[in-house]
Amino acid sequence: MAVCAAFGLPEHTGPLTPIAGSAEETWRLDTAAGSFLVKRPAAQPRRLPDLAIAISVENRAAAAGVPVPRQLRPVTGRGPLADLGDGHGLVRAYEWLEGGPPADGDDVSAWLGTVLAILHRPEPDGDGGGGGDGGGGEAEPSQDWYGVQPLAAWLELVERGETGGHDWAPSLRKRLTLIGELTDRVVAAFAACGDPVLTHRDLLPRNVLMAGTTGPVLIDWDTAGPDCATLEAAHALFVFCEGPDGLPRRDRLSKGLAAYHENGGILRPSPFPLARRLGLRLALLAERARVALGIQQAPEAARAAAAARVARDADALPASSDRLLSLSPLFTSGH
Known part of the structure; x- marks a missing residue:
């Protein structure tokens, strides 16, 4: 699978599973090394300059102590975006986290x-x-x-x-x-x-x-x-x-x-x-x-x-x- 090769992951143990309800193309990827979230940011290539700013903000926040999901880095290239060669734009990958949004009783x-x-x-x-x-x-x-x-x-x-x-x-x-x-x-x-x-x-x-x-x-x-x-x-x-x-x-x-x-x-x-x-x-x-x-x-x-x-x-x-x-x-x- 191209996404596994792009991010240096072992071979997948199941298909890319689409995640319902997301505003962007988003999948769950299961591998022998664990599960990951794969997403294709919307409106490429028009939004790529804006996406570069977004990535910068996310990295700055993480460095300052804001809890964010762990990003995966592609084997080649600079930054977290990978080109799978399918002509549909760049993708990102994160370590999969189990959980959901705060419930009414969760005071955050x-x-x-x-x-x-x-x-x-x-x-x-x-x-x-x-x-x-x-x-x-x-x-x-x-x-x-x-x-x-x-x-x-x-x-x-x-x-x-x-x-x-x-x-x-x-x-x-x-x-x-x-x-x-x-x-x-x-x-x-x-x-x-x-x-x-x-x-x-x-x-x-x-x-x-x-x-x-x-x-x-x-x-x-x-x-x-x-x-x-x-x-x-x-x-x-x-x-x-x-x-x-x-x-x-x-x-x-x-x-x-x-x-x-x-x-x-x-x-x-x-x-x-x-x-x-x-x-x-x-x-x-x-x-x-x-x-x-x-x-x-x-x-x-x-x-x-x-x-x-x-x-x-x-x-x-x-x-x-x-x-x-x-x-x-x-x-x-x-x-």
């Missing part, structure tokens, strides 16, 4: 605050990142990462929905003014960002693996890149501390904030610390509309499910956005 808030602080420490040269394999680069966050799109794009979705007779179109049209106002808030928070860093950028529970006795491990670094430290920290702490009522558990939030501050993290003043959380909700609403319209390809069942959610999410937007705005003062250094 202090761990998260520590990891965030490590990720947000400036490099000695002050560029916010770099070093490691494959290059680096200056931290230049983009508002695209915050789900920002012009109001004209929303209007096009509404008009296509109306033309197609979709039940959700009136609800979405009703919220266009609010969507424009909320987008302006997200853009303003992003523009006020004064702490650009190179970081993980996708700190969600699904990207934390509770790996037995080793504790939490941060996985899926392929989208690592430039972001705003304060906005990433507020978003991650909110998501990991969120309770079943949609509100942050105050005890967990306090522990997470304390760990962040104790390890050097600084939450800068922001007009809207939870801007990324709101931006992602707007982005998800737009994505569901695109799926429902068939603009974004998906199975028929997924299209039906998306259509059912658009009106519900649009109708809930005033209350959900007000909640995020009211909770933002919790995510300050003075809390």
